Amino acid sequence: xxxxxxxxxxxxxxxITVIPLLILILPKKEFSENENRVLTAFPxxxxxxxxxxxxxxxxxxxxxxxxxxxxxWIATKTKTELLAGKKEVNGVFILNDxxxxxxxxxxxxLVAKNVSAINGFAKRVKIPCTMMxxxxxxxxxxxxxxxxxxxxNQKMLIESVYSRMAGQLSTVDAYTPLYSSKDEYIxxxxxxxxxxxxxxxGYSAASRSLxxxxxxxxxxxxxHASHDFYGTLYSKVIYxxxxxxxxxxxxxxxxxxxNKVVVNTGSSEKYYDSMYFRExxxxxxxxxxxLGSNQPFVTVHSNAKSGKKLLVIKDSYAHSLxxxxxxxxxxxxxxxxxxxxxxLNEKLNLDDYDQVLFVYNVETFAEDQNIVKLNFTx
Amino acid sequence: MVFSSVTFLYVFLPLVLLxxxxxxxQLKNLLVLxxxxxFYAWGEPVYVCLMLFTTLVDYTAGRLIxxxxxxxxxxxxxxxxxxxxxxxxxxxxxxxxxxxxxLNQIFxxxxxxxxxxxxxxxxxxxxxxxxxxxDMYMRNITVQKNFINYAAYVTLFPQIVAGPIVRYKEVAxxxxxxxxxxxxVGEGVGIFLRGLGKxxxxxxxxxxxxxxxxxxxxxxxxxxxxxxxxxAFTFQIYFDFSGYSDMAVGMGKMMGFNFPQNFNYPYLxxxxxxxxxxxxxxxxxxxxxxxxxxxGGNRVGTLKLLRNLLVVWFLTGLWHGASWNFIxxxxxxxxxIIAERFFLGKYLQKIPAALQVIYSFVLVVFGWVLFEFxxxxxxxxxxGAMFGSNGGVLLDGQSLxxxxxxxxxxxxxxxxATNYPKKLVEKISGKFPVWVRYASPVFxxxxxxxxxxxxxxxxxxxxxYFRF
Numbered sequence: 115x116x117x118x119x120x121x122x123x124x125x126x127x128x129x130i131t132v133i134p135l136l137i138l139i140l141p142k143k144e145f146s147e148n149e150n151r152v153l154t155a156f157p158x159x160x161x162x163x164x165x166x167x168x169x170x171x172x173x174x175x176x177x178x179x180x181x182x183x184x185x186x187w188i189a190t191k192t193k194t195e196l197l198a199g200k201k202e203v204n205g206v207f208i209l210n211d212x213x214x215x216x217x218x219x220x221x222x223x224l225v226a227k228n229v230s231a232i233n234g235f236a237k238r239v240k241i242p243c244t245m246m247x248x249x250x251x252x253x254x255x256x257x258x259x260x261x262x263x264x265x266x267n268q269k270m271l272i273e274s275v276y277s278r279m280a281g282q283l284s285t286v287d288a289y290t291p292l293y294s295s296k297d298e299y300i301x302x303x304x305x306x307x308x309x310x311x312x313x314x315x316g317y318s319a320a321s322r323s324l325x326x327x328x329x330x331x332x333x334x335x336x337x338h339a340s341h342d343f344y345g346t347l348y349s350k351v352i353y354x355x356x357x358x359x360x361x362x363x364x365x366x367x368x369x370x371x372x373n374k375v376v377v378n379t380g381s382s383e384k385y386y387d388s389m390y391f392r393e394x395x396x397x398x399x400x401x402x403x404x405l406g407s408n409q410p411f412v413t414v415h416s417n418a419k420s421g422k423k424l425l426v427i428k429d430s431y432a433h434s435l436x437x438x439x440x441x442x443x444x445x446x447x448x449x450x451x452x453x454x455x456x457x458l459n460e461k462l463n464l465d466d467y468d469q470v471l472f473v474y475n476v477e478t479f480a481e482d483q484n485i486v487k488l489n490f491t492x
Numbered sequence: 493m494v495f496s497s498v499t500f501l502y503v504f505l506p507l508v509l510l511x512x513x514x515x516x517x518q519l520k521n522l523l524v525l526x527x528x529x530x531f532y533a534w535g536e537p538v539y540v541c542l543m544l545f546t547t548l549v550d551y552t553a554g555r556l557i558x559x560x561x562x563x564x565x566x567x568x569x570x571x572x573x574x575x576x577x578x579x580x581x582x583x584x585x586x587x588x589x590x591x592x593x594x595l596n597q598i599f600x601x602x603x604x605x606x607x608x609x610x611x612x613x614x615x616x617x618x619x620x621x622x623x624x625x626x627d628m629y630m631r632n633i634t635v636q637k638n639f640i641n642y643a644a645y646v647t648l649f650p651q652i653v654a655g656p657i658v659r660y661k662e663v664a665x666x667x668x669x670x671x672x673x674x675x676x677v678g679e680g681v682g683i684f685l686r687g688l689g690k691x692x693x694x695x696x697x698x699x700x701x702x703x704x705x706x707x708x709x710x711x712x713x714x715x716x717x718x719x720x721x722x723x724a725f726t727f728q729i730y731f732d733f734s735g736y737s738d739m740a741v742g743m744g745k746m747m748g749f750n751f752p753q754n755f756n757y758p759y760l761x762x763x764x765x766x767x768x769x770x771x772x773x774x775x776x777x778x779x780x781x782x783x784x785x786x787x788g789g790n791r792v793g794t795l796k797l798l799r800n801l802l803v804v805w806f807l808t809g810l811w812h813g814a815s816w817n818f819i820x821x822x823x824x825x826x827x828x829i830i831a832e833r834f835f836l837g838k839y840l841q842k843i844p845a846a847l848q849v850i851y852s853f854v855l856v857v858f859g860w861v862l863f864e865f866x867x868x869x870x871x872x873x874x875x876g877a878m879f880g881s882n883g884g885v886l887l888d889g890q891s892l893x894x895x896x897x898x899x900x901x902x903x904x905x906x907x908x909a910t911n912y913p914k915k916l917v918e919k920i921s922g923k924f925p926v927w928v929r930y931a932s933p934v935f936x937x938x939x940x941x942x943x944x945x946x947x948x949x950x951x952x953x954x955x956x957y958f959r960f
Contacts, residue, residue, distance in 0.1 A: 118929040119678030122936050126681040129940060130506045137502075170534050174499045181498055181948050190945035198697070199900040204949070260896065262889035 147398035212303035220480035305345020317438035528647025539611035558635035590814035613653035656754035670748030680745030687738025695732035713877035716891035762848035
């Protein structure tokens with residue numbers, strides 16, 4: 115008996131001493147590409163930090179963030195949970211060939227606040243405003259989920275929001291075209307965004323409200339920019355049986371060309387000559403090759419003859435949509451309220467714009483605490 | 493700090509154990525004390541002083557009781573003062589909000605609630621430390637003159653925040669002299685890892701089912717959802733609590749201590765009286781030794797016996813949290829135990845053993861509903877849902893989804909709560925002793941790896957005893 119016990123003791127001590135030593139020795143990253151966030155830094159050892167418990171909390175965050183082979187551990191956990199019969203892990207449904215972000219019930223008060231902020235904004239600016247709420251894969255591809263799974267009825271939420279905006283904004287029904295193409299590649303398998311094809315459907319759905327002539331799908335040239343995209347959902351569960359996603363760029367040879375893209379990060383301005391920031395294709399976060407990561411303002415200047423200017427107040431779903439819109443506007447500015455803490459008028463002149471388009475996916479819209487910042491324009 | 497975290501497992505534990513093994517004998521208790529203080533201060537950087545103060549009070553009381561051995565009044569006074577300080581601290585930090593809100597409600601007063609946060613583990617370490625003074629007074633033990641040895645006993649990190657409540661006499665000899673062998677450490681590792689597995693793999697995962705149900709609108713629950721939910725909590729609290737106790741016992745063994753067993757397959761009990769002899773054993777025996785027996789126990793007339801039982805169960809309930817639902821939960825068991833003692837017991841013994849187990853299990857499950865909801869309206873709603881009297885359906889989409897997601901885990905939990913796996917291993921071990929012996933380290937390493945995977949990416953890892 116005792117030999118086996120001795121083996122247990124020795125192996126246990128080897129594991130619990132070697133792992134922390136390796137963590138100590140191995141170089142540490144400051145930024146996790148996989149999770150797309152800054153990792154917790156080693157906390158400073160001060161009396162205040164200790165007394166308040168901040169040191170302890172941050173130390174645990176630091177140690178957990180820098181735990182070696184984090185991805186392998188997460189993958190092991192996911193496999194174990196699937197084996198135990200779970201259908202969702204960390205808020206992600208794991209299906210045979212794809213991952214879907216779970217969207218649950220929402221905070222009615224917050225949605226009401228968001229609606230009234232947008233309505234109030236539309237009333238004040240006296241520029242035609244359009245609202246496009248985009249359902250996520252959790253709604254459109256619901257039939258791939260367990261029929262009993264309790265998820266949010268996004269269609270009902272969209273209808274309810276739109277009915278409260280009636281008369282103030284024109285609204286875009288993105289649900290119907292997306293739903294009729296639900297079996298096409300309109301959402302990434304490993305990411306929570308819509309694909310370029312999904313965004314094309316949104317672009318086409320918005321044509322009537324925004325007043326442009328949709329360019330037919332078959333007029334576009336499609337370039338497969340990457341066949342090796344593993345998105346945010348993959349990062350949450352490290353489950354690779356779905357295979358990677360493809361990033362597609364749609365270009366319209368007969369259309370406009372983009373002269374300049376200006377990214378305003380709040381502290382500086384950067385200039386690009388294309389809407390596709392190809393340096394992201396070699397990184398983990400390949401979706402950001404569409405006009406970069408979320409920034410306060412991104413403005414696309416094109417040689418479109420219309421001379422019209424569009425302001426897009428948005429979440430990241432807009433990034434793959436804007437390339438289509440540039441065919442019809444000589445200037446499109448994306449404003450991300452999550453990164454702007456002042457009255458929009460302080461940063462740009464709202465009167466310059468001919469139209470305003472709100473683009474949000476249902477999940478962000480139902481959770482975003484920043485839309486109320488529109489009230490600053492009062 | 494909690495045991496079920498990568499920081500504990502891969503930083504605190506290896507550092508402390510290596511230092512402990514390397515330290516010369518005279519320094520070992522000081523190391524136990526220092527590690528206990530750091531462990532406790534990690535979660536309670538301010539209240540650690542309170543714990544050390546409690547330690548000092550009971551240490552001093554012990555010295556005084558020994559000093560005035562021939563003076564009964566001085567002995568009594570030392571004991572009473574120490575116990576009063578212990579209880580006063582417990583009352584101020586744990587029960588003041590509860591008492592004030594009740595006084596305000598009953599007498600229409602407007603006393604302000606100081607709103608003190610509850611120090612983690614205060615009920616555990618206060619009871620542990622107080623037992624020393626009481627045992628000194630009852631002459632069950634001899635005095636500990638060395639403060640470090642005594643403080644090491646109170647601050648032993650394996651059991652400080654969630655038990656078991658170790659009584660001084662159970663470790664008195666080991667505080668002076670204990671041996672650590674590699675075999676014993678290996679045994680401790682096995683017990684510790686099984687406890688970790690209970691907590692991280694079973695309790696945390698089945699707990700997600702309960703959290704989902706508890707956060708649904710209670711008046712719309714279907715019958716099946718309500719039962720799935722409360723069964724999930726039934727298993728969560730058992731595997732969490734007994735997992736913690738196992739980890740404590742295991743780490744105690746790694747350091748040369750033998751802590752008492754705290755759980756003995758409670759869900760196999762054939763009566764509620766038996767359940768309480770198998771559930772949180774050290775708490776039950778604490779109340780028996782220091783409350784029930786000093787009040788006369790069962791060697792008194794019927795009326796006094798009833799009083800003694802109700803007092804003990806009132807206090808047992810109150811110990812679990814400063815809220816009426818815990819008191820009701822305690823009294824609920826008190827009433828059942830009284831019924832079993834006076835008439836129900838006779839009938840129980842006549843029915844098949846399986847039915848006796850079901851009887852006890854169902855009553856315990858009902859108890860958990862009381863335990864989990866502060867608000868008695870919610871308790872009513874939940875019972876309503878369990879019996880369909882809320883107008884709800886037998887089953888709905890939610891219940892089917894939860895059932896299909898958690899069925900396997902529920903079955904594993906149900907089997908794991910019995911002693912059948914243990915019996916099975918013993919049976920196989922009889923036939924293939926070598927095979928089973930060496931399978932055990934493999935199993936343990938596997939457990940450690942899977943637990944680590946769950947801890948590295950833990951989204952749900954609650955500490956259930958924050959109200960105790």
